[in-house]
Amino acid sequence: MRRAVCSIANRKSQIGNGRRADNLKYSASIGLEVHVQLKTKSKIFCGCRNEFGGEPNSFVCPICLGYPGSLPAVNEDAIRRTVLTGLMLGSRIGEYSKFDRKSYFYPDMPKNYQISQYDKPLCIGGKVEIDVDGRTKVVGITRIHLEEDVGKNMHFETSSGIDFNRAGTPLMEIVSEPDMESADEAFAFLLALKQILVYGDISDCNLEQGNMRCDVNCSVRPEGQKELGTKTEIKNMNTFKGVHRALKYEIQRQIDELTKGGKIVQETRRWDDELGATTSMRSKEYAHDYRYFPEPDLMPVVISREQVEAWRKQLPELPQARHERFVKQYGIPEYDAGVLVADKAVADYYEATAKLCGNFKAVSNWVMTDTLRMLTEKGMDIRDIKVAPKALAALIQLVDDKTLNMPTAREVYAILFEKGGDPAAMVKEKGLAQVSDSGAIEAVVDQAIAANPKSVDDYKAGKVAALQFLVGQVMRLSKGKANPPMAMEMLKKKLG
Numbered sequence: 001m002r003r004a005v006c007s008i009a010n011r012k013s014q015i016g017n018g019r020r021a022d023n024l025k026y027s028a029s030i031g032l033e034v035h036v037q038l039k040t041k042s043k044i045f046c047g048c049r050n051e052f053g054g055e056p057n058s059f060v061c062p063i064c065l066g067y068p069g070s071l072p073a074v075n076e077d078a079i080r081r082t083v084l085t086g087l088m089l090g091s092r093i094g095e096y097s098k099f100d101r102k103s104y105f106y107p108d109m110p111k112n113y114q115i116s117q118y119d120k121p122l123c124i125g126g127k128v129e130i131d132v133d134g135r136t137k138v139v140g141i142t143r144i145h146l147e148e149d150v151g152k153n154m155h156f157e158t159s160s161g162i163d164f165n166r167a168g169t170p171l172m173e174i175v176s177e178p179d180m181e182s183a184d185e186a187f188a189f190l191l192a193l194k195q196i197l198v199y200g201d202i203s204d205c206n207l208e209q210g211n212m213r214c215d216v217n218c219s220v221r222p223e224g225q226k227e228l229g230t231k232t233e234i235k236n237m238n239t240f241k242g243v244h245r246a247l248k249y250e251i252q253r254q255i256d257e258l259t260k261g262g263k264i265v266q267e268t269r270r271w272d273d274e275l276g277a278t279t280s281m282r283s284k285e286y287a288h289d290y291r292y293f294p295e296p297d298l299m300p301v302v303i304s305r306e307q308v309e310a311w312r313k314q315l316p317e318l319p320q321a322r323h324e325r326f327v328k329q330y331g332i333p334e335y336d337a338g339v340l341v342a343d344k345a346v347a348d349y350y351e352a353t354a355k356l357c358g359n360f361k362a363v364s365n366w367v368m369t370d371t372l373r374m375l376t377e378k379g380m381d382i383r384d385i386k387v388a389p390k391a392l393a394a395l396i397q398l399v400d401d402k403t404l405n406m407p408t409a410r411e412v413y414a415i416l417f418e419k420g421g422d423p424a425a426m427v428k429e430k431g432l433a434q435v436s437d438s439g440a441i442e443a444v445v446d447q448a449i450a451a452n453p454k455s456v457d458d459y460k461a462g463k464v465a466a467l468q469f470l471v472g473q474v475m476r477l478s479k480g481k482a483n484p485p486m487a488m489e490m491l492k493k494k495l496g
């Protein structure tokens with residue numbers, strides 16, 4: 001694991017009061033507050049559709065618009081998904097939980113408070129395991145609570161508007177302990193968390209649609225010092241890469257500031273992606289600034305142990321467990337399992353195909369190479385692929401029983417990828433089957449020998465590469481249909 005110890009040894013600069021900063025090393029502490037939109041059908045406190053991309057203000061009602069006198073009611077599925085997340089992260093599920101009002105004076109929340117949870121969150125504690133540079137590290141989770149998302153400010157050339165479709169989307173906030181020590185660790189944490197949430201079907205975690213956003217807390221302190229340094233917060237980061245870049249910048253900025261003899265001010269900063277820098281936004285709010293008080297319109301949430309156990313039964317297999325099972329059940333290498341399991345939809349596709357095809361390694365080879373490459377080239381999601389698991393299984397079967405050689409199989413795959421269909425029918429229709437009939441191959445081999453006397457001489461003179469060239473010619477003359485090992489054997493025999 002890469003320790004975030006940023007060495008400033010050998011720095012020659014003098015610091016403010018004349019002390020030298022030579023050989024001082026700093027450690028960083030990073031905590032994340034990750035906001036995740038839950039994929040419930042309806043919003044958290046009303047029956048409006050919870051959907052991305054509708055006409056502005058088309059999924060709204062008096063409750064999510066914050067009209068006075070409207071009454072919220074909790075969506076049970078939002079509670080269930082939050083509890084499931086807690087169970088996946090090993091949290092304790094609070095038996096008694098409640099909602100609070102958090103003062104919030106911005107136009108995207110006209111009722112001037114956000115319904116959130118303050119001292120009684122749904123889930124307490126937990127952990128996420130991350131891998132950085134080949135080592136595993138545990139990052140603690142402080143709490144997970146539930147709140148409502150706000151509307152979205154939209155700015156046009158001469159006016160501004162607010163789209164309230166997003167207002168009232170169930171928003172789960174996962175707060176980590178300040179256990180991460182580098183930008184790499186924070187990045188790994190976000191990736192691991194996203195993977196778990198997608199596996200659990202908690203959220204789509206689509207970053208482009210703002211399903212997952214985070215606030216980043218960061219401080220540095222001289223190595224060896226126990227208490228944490230003064231932290232700054234970078235708000236509203238919506239890409240993992242942005243978090244990584246912002247942290248790299250912010251850690252170095254704080255170290256530079258301290259090295260100069262300056263002080264870190266507790267404040268909220270904004271990451272400017274184009275500038276590649278964080279800039280001061282406002283002084284940090286403290287909990288008392290939010291003037292939390294219990295939400296009088298909502299009953300406390302009491303979840304029985306029986307209910308928690310019933311929900312626990314809905315837990316899916318998590319990525320780590322699936323990885324281990326793939327290695328064991330399908331006998332594929334660790335590396336393959338890692339690539340396949342990284343994306344749940346890819347793992348599902350692999351498994352659906354493997355179940356139809358006994359050649360498990362061949363399936364993983366196809367998926368890891370041609371499938372993933374073509375999906376990336378086309379910018380497609382595997383859920384939209386036209387090659388059905390049944391078709392890929394059939395194609396592998398055609399290769400295994402030597403009806404197709406690999407180059408032809410890959411051509412067939414490319415057609416399947418474009419149009420879908422049944423590979424066996426395609427082979428029949430286009431006459432693609434490999435020619436393994438020795439008489440037919442012999443005729444082509446003779447042609448290749450007659451047409452390439454120089455290569456024949458080269459091979460006879462001991463140049464092995466000439467044989468490969470002649471096999472290539474046989475393949476070309478047979479339009480790719482000759483069985484390559486048979487062609488090679490025959491060439492060897494004829495050339496002595």
Ligand SMILES: [Zn+2]
Pocket residue numbers: 043046047048059060061062063064065168
């Ligand atoms: Zn509504």
